[in-house]
Amino acid sequence: MKNIRVPARTLRYWIAQFKISGLTSLERKQRSDKNNYRSLPADLVEITRGFALQKPRMPITSILRKVTIIAQKRNIKLPSYDTIYKIVKSISPALLTLAIDGSKVYQQKYELLFRRECKSSNEVWQADHTELDIFILDEKGFEARPWLTTIIDDYSRAIAGCFLSLSSPSSINTALALRQAIWKKKNQAWEVCGIPAVLYTDHGTDFMSQHIEQVCVSLKIRMVNSTVGKPQGRGKVERFFQTLNEKVLVDLPGYSVNGRPSSKPTLTIEQLDNIMEGFIVEAYNKEVHASTGEAPLKRWSYSFLPQLPESMERLDDLLLSITKPRKIQRDGIRFMRFRYISTTLAGFVGENVTLKYDPRDLAEIRVFYQERFLCKAICQDLAGLTIGVKEIKKARIDIKRGLYKEIKTLKVAIEDKPSKNSKKKNISSNTEDLISRQKTKIKLYEND
Known part of the structure; x- marks a missing residue:
């Protein structure tokens, strides 16, 4: 146990205060001049705080040097390092963080969070x-x-x-x-x-x-x-x-x-x-x-x-069905470059309808007229298959690559094709060779 020497006069004062005001009267009183710096005018204290909140953060020695220059110009008592240090350290850490590190860092460190705890599962x-x-x-x-x-x-x-x-x-x-x-x-x-x-x-x-x-x-x-x-x-x-x-x-x-x-x-x-x-x-x-x-x-x-x-089925209808507006044509419904048909559509040619489809399987679409189910329309090209958007995109890319390859082949063929003039030259030279050969084959006889 620690021994503390307290004068008898102080003890008598404490007892008297306790009898008058209770235990709270014995609490240490806060200084009335706290955060007031008698060695510096109030405006210089604010200037010091302002320097401390500037970006990038200044060392206390730099702040002291700047405040000292101002004090010299005013011919007042120069501040000490301890005074500047106390002013800077009295600044709220939250204020320093917001001024120097920015709002996001301040938010993560000091902004009040409302943590709502659920009371039941699936809430x-x-x-x-x-x-x-x-x-x-x-x-x-x-x-x-x-x-x-x-x-x-x-x-x-x-x-x-x-x-x-x-x-x-x-x-x-x-x-x-x-x-x-x-x-x-x-x-x-x-x-x-x-x-x-x-x-x-x-x-x-x-x-x-x-x-x-x-x-x-x-x-x-x-x-x-x-x-x-x-x-x-x-x-x-x-x-x-x-x-x-x-x-x-x-x-x-x-x-x-x-x-x-x-x-x-x-x-x-x-x-x-x-x-x-x-x-x-x-x-x-x-x-x-x-x-x-x-x-x-x-x-x-x-x-x-x-x-x-x-x-x-109801869950799939909600989650996996995407809706698209379309107009019924004479040959059915055109969608995703495919044609969908149903006998029911015959009586609704020219009408605007809404389609619902599963992007994982485009062989079948559901048709809604005035928000009511009308029929299922089938793509005959995809019937019996399960083909999704991904597969169709891949097929389109493959087809396009094939077409580009064919175009390239034809271009090469055109570039390698002999010109008309060269063809004529070849024909004429071949004709001359043939004539010369024929000439050599002709037999000449002298008249008797």
């Missing part, structure tokens, strides 16, 4: 995309980095669904991730499903698309977008990306370091998809989460019955 889902730190092989065997669209339940941290693709983020990729998240999975161990009350995303064009907006309206999902340039609130899904990177991708062939594969890529997109699903179902959703103290799947399923759509 809020977060969705986001990331380009994975791994190279895989595409259909042609070329190296490529895949994109992952992930949907996570905010309350439990359970992964509800994801979609892996070699194409950049799009509304159809988001729709496919939502499709897996909402409906019951083929893998029965992956129990997370249902329709969320809120879908929280960023301001990406795919999330803001009319397609996804229509889906959310139809399923009665309230869509909430984070503030532009301020991604706070989506940390849960971003932490999953980090976990996936540290626990799965780092040990796989083709793992990317500084944008380059550290080893030779060997995996296909299907193989990587299976690996990630295994990690989500068998590890991530079952391991205790540091933030909640529970396994995500256990926390999600506790006393909870998810709300599901009427059927898988």
Whole structure:
């Protein structure tokens, strides 16, 4: 125990104050002249603070030198280093950060965050995309980095669904991730499903698309977008990306370091998809989460019955069908350079209709007239096949390449073709040779 020598007079004063005003009377009083510097005029104190807030940040010695020059011109007492030091150190760190480091750094360090904690599963889902730190092989065997669209339940941290693709983020990729998240999975161990009350995303064009907006309206999902340039609130899904990177991708062939594969890529997109699903179902959703103290799947399923759509077909109709306006022609409906026909269309020639189609299969489209289903129209060229937009684009490119090749071949043939004059010369020379040969063959006889 520390011994402190206090004069008896001070103790008697403390006791008297305690009897009059209680314990608060014994608190150390704040100096009335705090933050006032008697050695410097008030305007020089403000000038000192102004120098301290300038970019780039000035050393205290530089500030002292500038303030000293001003004091000399005024013929007043020169400031000491300690005085300038105290003035600079009294400036709020938040003010210094905002003035020197900018609003973004200030926002990350000092801006108040509203952390809304959900009270039940499927109350809020977060969705986001990331380009994975791994190279895989595409259909042609070329190296490529895949994109992952992930949907996570905010309350439990359970992964509800994801979609892996070699194409950049799009509304159809988001729709496919939502499709897996909402409906019951083929893998029965992956129990997370249902329709969320809120879908929280960023301001990406795919999330803001009319397609996804229509889906959310139809399923009665309230869509909430984070503030532009301020991604706070989506940390849960971003932490999953980090976990996936540290626990799965780092040990796989083709793992990317500084944008380059550290080893030779060997995996296909299907193989990587299976690996990630295994990690989500068998590890991530079952391991205790540091933030909640529970396994995500256990926390999600506790006393909870998810709300599901009427059927898988209804869900597909909402998520995977894109609408396009068209006019019915005499030979049917022209769409994506194909012709679609149906006997029902005969009575609606010249009418404007709306088409719904699945971009993964263009063999069939659904036709709506005045917002009512009219018929299914078939493309005879694609009937019996499952051909998507991707395959059609590839076919068009291949056809165009073939045409360019044919054009090139014909150009070469034209360049190599002999001119008319040379042809005439060849003909004349050949004729002369023939005549000369014929001349030699003529036998001459003398007259007797």
